[in-house]
Amino acid sequence: MSGIQLRANGERAVLVGDDGAGGVDGAAVTEPGRLPLGTELTDALHEWAKVAAAVGRAEPGTAAGAVVSRRGLQLAGRVATALGVVVRYVDPLSGTESVVEPVRAPAPPPAPPRPPEPVPWLTGLTVSAASAVLVVVTVVTLAVTLAETYSLLALASNAVVTAGLLPSLWLIHRQPIWRWVAYGVAVGIGVAWLALPFVLF
Incomplete structure (x- = not known):
């Protein structure tokens, strides 16, 4: 999978792939629980989707909406890092799309060569x-x-x-x-x- 899209579908978070047919807008829809994201991240994604749906019904343009958007962008970064792919985050309140790159751990610096020990x-x-x-x-x-x-x-x-x-x-x-x-x-x-x-x- 070269890239995925993170969006909220009602009160559930879904990941839309680039390499399938059907689902949303002609792409394959995958539940977060079916990917190696871990229980904590999967629960956080669904919790975010529920809060986004509640805020969207009540007051989408307030400070709460900005908090939901930032939280979703943060979760998109965690998904990108966990899967090692680019995630296109679709804000559930404004509909804007942001591209999130995976964070790759820096390569450890090479060990300095040990100087030869003098022969006693x-x-x-x-x-x-x-x-x-x-x-x-x-x-x-x-x-x-x-x-x-x-x-x-x-x-x-x-x-x-x-x-x-x-x-x-x-x-x-x-x-x-x-x-x-x-x-x-x-x-x-x-x-x-x-x-x-x-x-x-």
């Missing part, structure tokens, strides 16, 4: 170094302890620790903060494997 090299490398030292000391100590019992236990302990840590390292290596821990742990595991021959022999 000093802090990150400190965390990585601490993580690497902790892993090396832990894994090598465990290997030395187990090698005193049976040398292959040290090899098995390194393999178990490595297999247990690798999935976690893969999950956190892209996180802004935890990636530094992942780098340190990975280096620590590598150094622990390099130290393993000195533990076994």
Whole structure:
């Protein structure tokens, strides 16, 4: 529907479309309740039509008539916005027609681009170094302890620790903060494997 006309038909508000035959003046008449206007707006339209009919019978040229006309124009604007079409408002008292455009919400402004965050090299490398030292000391100590019992236990302990840590390292290596821990742990595991021959022999 490219456009509609809002008018009062007796004590009922009607919307006359541009794309049908029959009805009023050769156009299709639609009850407001049959369109997605909401109960509150539909009731307001019919209430306006009743008041307009009463004012038209009693005193159409008074201040009450001006209030009815302004109210109808306001409701026409709400209908235009709700349906997204142009509404031609026909004043029930004077018969003049006004064109009401739908009010479109302004597009939200684009979000400003976020400046790239500086890489915390000093802090990150400190965390990585601490993580690497902790892993090396832990894994090598465990290997030395187990090698005193049976040398292959040290090899098995390194393999178990490595297999247990690798999935976690893969999950956190892209996180802004935890990636530094992942780098340190990975280096620590590598150094622990390099130290393993000195533990076994």
